[in-house]
Structures are given as structure tokens and as C-alpha cells.
Amino acid sequence: MPRVLIVEDDPDIRKAVQLGLRHQGHEVFAAPTGEDGLRQLHPFRPDVVVLDLMLPGISGLDVCRRIRERDQVPIIMVTAKGDDIDVVVGLEAGADDYVVKPVQARVLDARIRAVLRRHDASAPDTVRPRAESHGELMIDRAGLVVTHRGENVALAPSELRLLLTLSASPGQVFSRQQLLEAVWEHSYYGDIRLVDACVKRLRGKLGGAPRYVQTVRGFGYRFGTT
Template sequence: MSIAAQKILIIEDEPKIANLVKDFLSLDGYESLLVHDGALAIDSVRSYQPDCVILDLMLPNVDGLTICKEIRSFSNVPIIMLTARVDEIDRLKGLKSGADDYVCKPFSAKEVVARVESVLRRSALNFATQSSENTFSYKDITLNLDQFTCLVNKQAIELTPVEFRLLLAMIKKPSVVFSRETLMNHCYDDQRIVSDRTIDSHMKNLRHKLTAQTNNEQFIQAVYGVGYKLQ
């Protein structure tokens, strides 16, 4: 029995770029669906059920940041943002809206395929372990690797793949201070250069989601000049 190809939803209003990325993904065995209008994006995510979304920042009718936030309200599908804006602030806005990665235009189609492969590997959470244990708990937080779920006070909260990996790294070693570099290595396995502000942005989102379920109890503590720890 053949294995179904992983599905990539490409939301990009420039047909030349969209078709080029689709062709390169096809060469690596991926199935792709193209959407050129922001107004059709959410319905396409719901109906196509992609394994990864490639999302352009500038789209007609509905912009990429708005679409990203709405996707995050119902799905943890990995999202790679495409942007022509090279300013770091614009990149951080994409991360804060829930994107897992970004690629700046102009880019090579091979780079986009490599990023897709990377986020899919990370979202699979293929952690090497000598035990069959798939659940990690600390205080009122429980992570289940098989189901990719996070419970806080027995209430499910939605985490992006990056947020999940950040929390998992810390929950395995509570009270240990993790440097930003160490956390970057847990989140990105392709040796890219990622700024401290990128990790800080993801961590801010994660802390907000956790405290929202715990009457503002601060589980994650920032250690000035070093990094973060679970307390």
C-alpha cells in the first residue's frame, strides 16, 4: 500500500512564484494546492487539511498576518510566511501571529522546500528516547507527544510546534536555565542563524498562553542575560 503524499497549501497571489514552488515540491514528492486570494485561504485550510501552509504576507482582500492568526485559532499546522519585507520588526510580527518560520523574497524554490522539510520534521516530534513514555508533566502542565496536546489545569491550550518544543525542552528539566542558543537548537534543526528576539517572541506568546489558564501564575521565568527556566 502506497503512503499518501504530504499536502502543502500554497497561499500566494503571484502565479509565477506559486507554480515554481509547487513544481519543486512535486519533485520531492509533495502534493500541493494553490490559492491566490486571501479571502479563500481559511476555507482552503479547513477543506484541504494540509500538513504545512506556505503563506504570503501580502495578499489581496485578506493579508497574511490576519490569515495566520485565524488559522492559529483552530489549527497547529506548521506555517511558513513568505515576505518581501526584510525589516526584523515585520518578521517578528509574523512570528507573533503564529508563524513557525519565514522566508524573505527573493528566494530560491529549493530553500522553500528545505524549510518545508524542516518544519515537517520538527512538527513530527521524532524525539529519540529509551522509554515508551509519551507524557511529560510539571505542576499543572501536561504535554502529550503522541497527541501533540498541552493541558493546563486540565484545560487544552493550542500551541504552535515551536512553542510546544520550547515548553517540552524546559519541562524535561524544570529549574534548569536554558540559554537562548540552546532553545534555538531545540526549535530549529537546520543550523540557521536566529536572533535572540525571535526566541523571545515565541517565549512571550507561550508565557501568555500558559498564564491565561492559571490566574496569571508565571511558570516561565526570564533569567536576565542568560535565558529562561521553568519554575
């Protein structure tokens, strides 16, 4: 049973989402503030955090950043309709996906299950060795371990899945829409900001320069080692 931590200050929304997710088979703990959410992160040990960006006290963005400093638990942020700037900033802060209010339990349940599948990311269909070396980057597909210059790299689920997808076919160019479908399981015409923000975070964790995740202007991204 997936364990979901909801951080939402509106009591009506919090109760409705909590009941809806429980009906979908999740174990749910709800926190009314960012401070409460951070305090419950360790004892509750959620599989997914559903985080409202507009919170009293510590903002949702700060909560997201603090979680990412110590944990790679999947984060789905909740935003008000039309808050495009908050979406971009939230994704760059480390969120894996987002939903827009009013939140529908079925939609949120689908996003939760998708992000959990990414968290348990498996290698693409092509059979590959357990560990791959790409210059200073090592990828252990079976163990889901990534090291760069000998140091372990802590990747959020979407970052890991993105790296696994691109590195499975070095040199192949993937459009943003192809990556949305492969990594986020968004089969409709989705939000390419998810891809761009994830690429930015991944590059930052792999040294900053676009050596491994290269931009193909006007189309998408490819994996390279030079």
C-alpha cells in the first residue's frame, strides 16, 4: 500500500484529497503546514509527498528544497491554475511532477502510481551490462546506482529515469514529447517544462556542463560522452 504524505493548509482540500486517496488504496497522512510536513517526513516515511506550493509559514518551495537536501522521495506539487512561474520554480527546486487545482483524486492517484513506477525504474528493453562506463559517469542499471567521478549521485525518480532513457541509446535524439511519454508516462501532449527542468537539475548533479545530456536545438535532447 503506497504511503502518501499530503502537505496542504486548506482543511477542505486536505480532507477531500485524503479521503479520495484512501479510497484509491493509499495510506495517507496529512499535514496542514510545511513545518508539520517536514517533521512527519522521517517518522511516516512516505513513498510520495503531495505538496501544495502556497503554504503559511515555510513555503511549499522551501519545503521542496529542504526535502531534496536530505531525501529523494518523489514529490508531486500542487499549484493554482495559471501559476506558470511557480510551476517552473517548483520543478527546478526538485519536484518530480505537478497537478493543478482543483485536485481530482483519480488524476492524483494516476500521477502517484506513475511516479512510483519511475522510482522503481527498470532498464529499457535492450539487454545491457549491469554497469556502464561513460567517461567519468558510471551507471549501474540493475542496482540503480549512478556515480560521477567516483562519487554517488543522488537522483530523484524522474532524473534517474531520464538518465536511464537517454543513456540507453547514446547519440539518439529524443524529442521532449518522447521523453514525456517515456519518463513521465504522459501520453497526451504534455508540459515540456517537466523535461527542461529535469534536464537542468540532472546536469547540475553531473557537473553542470551539458556533456552527457546534450541539447539538440529546436528538437530535444540526446546522451553523449563528449
